[in-house]
Amino acid sequence: LLCLTENYQQKYYMYHLMSWPHLLMVAEDDNGKIVGYALTKMEEDSKELHGHITSIAVLRSHRKLGLATKLLSCSHHQMKEVYNAEYCSLHVRVSNIAAIHLYTQTLGYLIHEVETKYYADGEDAYDMRKPFNERARKNIGKQDKKSQDE
Numbered sequence: 071l072l073c074l075t076e077n078y079q080q081k082y083y084m085y086h087l088m089s090w091p092h093l094l095m096v097a098e099d100d101n102g103k104i105v106g107y108a109l110t111k112m113e114e115d116s117k118e119l120h121g122h123i124t125s126i127a128v129l130r131s132h133r134k135l136g137l138a139t140k141l142l143s144c145s146h147h148q149m150k151e152v153y154n155a156e157y158c159s160l161h162v163r164v165s166n167i168a169a170i171h172l173y174t175q176t177l178g179y180l181i182h183e184v185e186t187k188y189y190a191d192g193e194d195a196y197d198m199r200k201p202f203n204e205r206a207r208k209n210i211g212k213q214d215k216k217s218q219d220e
Contacts, residue, residue, distance in 0.1 A: 086111055086124070092148040093121070095141045097128070105132040108141035112153050118206070120199075121149035123160035139176055146177075150202050157206040161188060161195040173198055180210050 087094050090111050097106035106128035113122050123145070128137045149155035162169050164184070173179035179198040188195035201207035 083109070090153075092152045093145055095144050097132070097137045097141060099132070105129045106137045106141060108138075108145050110145040110149070110158075112149070112155065113159070118156045118209075119154060120206075121145070121153065121155045121158040123158060138172060142177055146200065146202070155202055157199050157201045157210065159197065159199050161185065161197055163189065164194045164196055170196065173200075182210060 083094075086109055093110040093112070095108040095110070096104055099105050107126070108123065109125040110121055110123050113120050123142065126138055126142060128141075146158055149158055159182070160173065160179070162173065164170075174181070177200060179200045182197045182199045185195045185197050187193070199206075199210050201210050
């Protein structure tokens, strides 16, 4: 995992694995080398039951093969089927055009709001959400409309 873009301490991965064993997705090459992962969880301190993408990473040499889409689609499926999640959330840098395209055009995420200075370097983040049912879609849509009106 050290060669991937996001590096967390081993205990952080173990916490996710022990807490949400159905939500840690890994992609390997033919030799068993890890080439990508999706580190996801369920949000415990929220009024709506929903999942959250903590981190998604794919080695540069294995990008544009659909691995990120497959990893996140598997995570979404598990969130819905195992945990009965209403939606999935994530944060992405407003400058990360490739990721934003993946999330909105391929995976069906909606921009919920902008979180100002979310990252340590001061960059803003989009709080994005993918609804898993009609009720969640309506609630996210209402919130989107409200933030656009402000």
